[in-house]
Amino acid sequence: MFRFWSKTKKFAENLLFPDNIKCIFCGVDIDHFEQRPYCDECAKTLPFNNGHRCEICDQPIFDDATVCDLCQKDPKPFKKAFCPFLYEGAVKNLVLKFKESNHRHLARPLANIISKSLEGVKIDVVTYIPMTPRKEKKRTFNQSKLLAEEIGKILNCPVLCCFSKTRDDPAQKELSFKQRREQVVGQYTAKSVRLNKNQNVLIVDDVLTTCATVSYCAGLILPQVKNIYVCGVAREYVRPNFQSNESQRFFCPKKRGKQGF
Ligand SMILES: [Zn+2]
Ligand SMILES: [Zn+2]
Known part of the structure; x- marks a missing residue:
């Protein structure tokens, strides 16, 4: 029956x-x-992010190191990031379609794929990177919130709104790592949400690039919780350039594995 x-x-x-x-x-x-x-x-x-990669920020590494140069130089307040794909080709097109062409139905399958990469990780609370109310109204939805809600259903965890975004600055894509980190200060604030020291919190974003946003938000709530994990649909590769204290985004050159999740 x-x-x-x-x-x-x-x-x-x-x-x-x-x-x-x-x-x-x-x-x-x-x-x-x-x-x-x-x-x-x-x-x-598909560009699966399943090669050798940083055990903290989940970006590909092309030598034997276990932690990438950026995470060694700039320790992250979160314990580990999970991104099932690299932000390239068909995945990039799909994420843009999801965000910019109102394809909300993609939230569930994308959350499903992300959740598989989280298997074995204990999560108690799911939260997400917010948009400013003005931008969310214009787009009619926040893609990270939709992903978080679907991940919350799959993991059977409450989804809390832990952060507010207070202003929109010029597009962060054009900024260097250092500029992005400076810009993000004050863009986000923590909301008064009841969290506790026993909780493992998952912060959901759509794409992780410099990790500046998720790092800043994680830092806002870290004193109140046990561990913070972050996740996104895709990881954009960032090549550090310490001479100029900047970093550059570019396509990951290594041949990808063909195994999915
Ligand atoms: Zn197909
Ligand atoms: Zn790293």
Whole structure:
């Protein structure tokens, strides 16, 4: 009886939300959407972030180090980051579609993929990087909040709004690592949310680049909690340039593995 109703529910959902049976990258019908929302063909070429990488910020490392130069030089207030993809090609296009073309239905499958990368990590509370109310109103949703809500459902954890964003500065993408870190100060504040020293908190963002935003927000609540983890759909590779105290974003050059999650 239960199987009948769950199949009926799935059928009704597919009628209402036909995207929930299609590969999120190429749109072909798949029958394992809930387990893995992309097809076998796409899985062969997707930029999975599953090579040797920093055990703190999850960015690829091209030597034997376990922690990247940036994390060694600038210790992070969070314990570990989790990003299942690199921010390139089809993944970059999908994230932009999710954020900028109102494809909210992508929140659930993307949260599903992120949650798989969090397996074995104890999370008690999920929170997210906020937008300013003005920007959220303009976009009509906050993609990180949608991801956090779906991750909260999957992990069976409460989702709390721990931060506010108080101002929008010029696009951070053009800024260096140092400029970005300076800019983020004062852009975010902690809300008065009840947290405690037994809690492991997950901060959800869409894409991690310099980690300046998640680091700053993590620092705001670190004294109140046990551990902080961060996650995003994708990791944009940052190459440190310590001579000029800047960093540059560029495509990760290493050949990717073909195994998915
Ligand atoms: Zn596909
Ligand atoms: Zn690192």
